[in-house]
Amino acid sequence: MSDSKYTRETVLQVHPWVPGKLLSITTTRSPEFEFTAGQFARLGLPAAGLPDEPPTIWRAYSMVTPPSQREFLEFYSIVVPEGEFSPRLAALRPGDSLYVDKTAFGFLTLDRFIPGGATSGGGTPTHGDLWLLATGTGLSAYLSLLQEPSTWAAFDQIIVVHGVRSVQELAYRERLQQWSRDGLPEAAGLPRRARLTYLPIPTRESFQDMPAARLTHLIEDGRLEQLAGRKLDADVSKIMLCGNPDMLTEARQLLKTRGFAVGRRGNPGNLALENYW
Template sequence: MPMELNAVLAQRIDLSPGLAVIRVVPEGWDLEEFTPGQFCVLGLPGSAPRAEGSEADKEPVAPEKMIKRAYSIASSPITSEYLEIYVVMVPDGALTPRLFALNVGDKLWLGPKVTGHFTLETVPEDKHVLMLGTGTGLAPYVSMVRTYLVAGGERHFGIMHGARHSWELGYENELRTLDRVCSNFAYRPSITRPQLEPTPWTGDSGYIQDLWKQRPFDEFLPAPASPDNTHVFLCGNPAMIETMQQVLADEGYSEHTPKQPGQIHIEKYW
């Protein structure tokens, strides 16, 4: 028996071609509580159309097959009416071209269970949190900051977000505003192709694993970041994560696992 399309696309904000923030609302049922940093599963049948400009399916997909993929949640659990997802279209992907073909009001499938261990639950409250992400790997951090950031609080949060172009820096306005009004929050965006900007880019450029070595958060934190006072979250491109793991290991950080507590928390996106 085919799965029922049990949710509705309530909002879609296109940030640039192939990059959007969407809100999905369950239809006739309530969302379960979740923890910032967790992910949900979205789905559409193979019969759903693909967005204009996307490529054909790599392999034929049966019309009745439900194509499902996991997506980190950007909204806060404080808001329980919808889930907000930060999504990029993969032109030859199976699901995202179908998601980008949806209009507001169209139906899709939303998995009833939210799960994941990429959360702050294992981080002591007296430790600061620095979050490094590329592309849509920013999403779980947005959920965390929206939920846990207390303006002027003792715990400091920092986000370093890497993208190719400035127009791919999702949530930039929101995060820059928080950076201005919250003394315990810092936002450090960086782009890797500043030469392609329509107007001169005056911010940081380069890969975030290289920028980390410049100690970009030390002046913002009460004391320079170290394994004794800071936990580091890594999300997005596996190459960035692999490089940062080694960089952090050289500084004395260790990966957190269920059996061995550490200060590095990892979520790979592919």
């Protein structure tokens, strides 16, 4: 095993969702890299103009692929035109190198929550609901979680809410729509599995029957619960928030009034969050 803190991986594929703005990149995966669904990696590149030098520029990206996918890693990125890293990431082509820190990080993992929910009216224990609320590329971590059969076995209902500006930014939409119809194929043999509700919400365009509104407004006025057909109940629901910092701050305050709180050491909560553009 190498003593280096990172591995040099090879780009396998670059898929543009919105040219010049949104892309997914697939690389090889070192057997030394281990992670939990929902975590992120630090990706590295050498300084511009020094392709053969060690990486010095690092950025965090959640894995789209699940831990069980041993052959490759997939990441989802927005391109910041004036950025030091993402335009160069978008310019990579198959065969190019990308560095991956061997240590995974992040708190959007299911072990942040106490398993299960309350009991139903008849006294039957429920598994509760998992709400996955994201803006933009914050969707990444949820895609990894949703490809793990254990996620589907842990809840009665999973609600994925993806807030973007325009319809074309609804990356991975077809995959999520398929899971909402058919479930995860790998979970078919489970004794029980959750049902998935997918709510794609562009804020600047009308799309299907979805309101063109920010996620925080939909939480505040109750429309998010109406769309999902489920209540945001602190005794039953577990919520993950991933997106831009302003959304997280506002949503956390709104949910706090509903009884949702981030867990502390030795005291798991019912809310987990991470800043992610």
